[in-house]
Amino acid sequence: VLLIDQTGGPYPHLLVSAGKTGTIYVINRDSMGGYSPNGDGQIVQTLVGTLASGGAGSGNFSTPVYFDGFVYFAARNDTLKAFQFSNGLLSTSPTSESAATYPCRGGSFAVSANGSSNGILWAIQNLGDPNNDGTTPGVLIAYNANDLGQELYDTNQAGSRDTMDYPAKFAIPLVANGKVFVAGQTQLVAYGLLP
Secondary structure (H helix, E strand, O other): OEOOOOOOOOOOOEEEEEOOOOOEEEEEOOOOOOOOOOOOOOOOEEEOOOOOOOOOOOOOOOOOEEEOOEEEEOOOOEEEEEEEEEOOEEOOOOOEEEEEEEOOOOOEEEEEEEOOEEEEEEEEEOOOOOOOOOOOOOEEEEEEOOEEEEEEEEOOOOOOOOOOOOEOOOOOOEEEOOEEEEEEOOOEEEEOOOO
């Protein structure tokens, strides 16, 4: 994820990424550092093994999201985690995390907000097998973006009324005009306030 220009720290133009090893990287976009066989000392920050990993098919598969000084990750078989960004560096451990875990390919998520307030992080939880066999519906979960321990809503709360389709690989929720749109394997679902 490309971050907004930073006013604190020595590098104003940063990006944040993570890999399948569970390592998070903060990189200077103006001088990315290149490859070094001696480690990652040439980049701004490396948080080794911070996200779940441990073998083939594990680690981080999704793009992180930035909102109001926090960067969010949901690695495979891990919780959704928020890391605070301050003075050009991420906190070395999560500042909050969800109770729910995100199997398969981890979470796919987006944030909606009113400017920098009332942030809601919308995450798709894929409960099926990693090959997306189309037999297990996904779950759309809404969290307070400032405290991921506070779940606001999920599509399993009202029985079958809000059941989500089978998740499409790496599809993220889209929030527009007071609705949340989720693309599944067989349909597009729009969630909104009840009349």
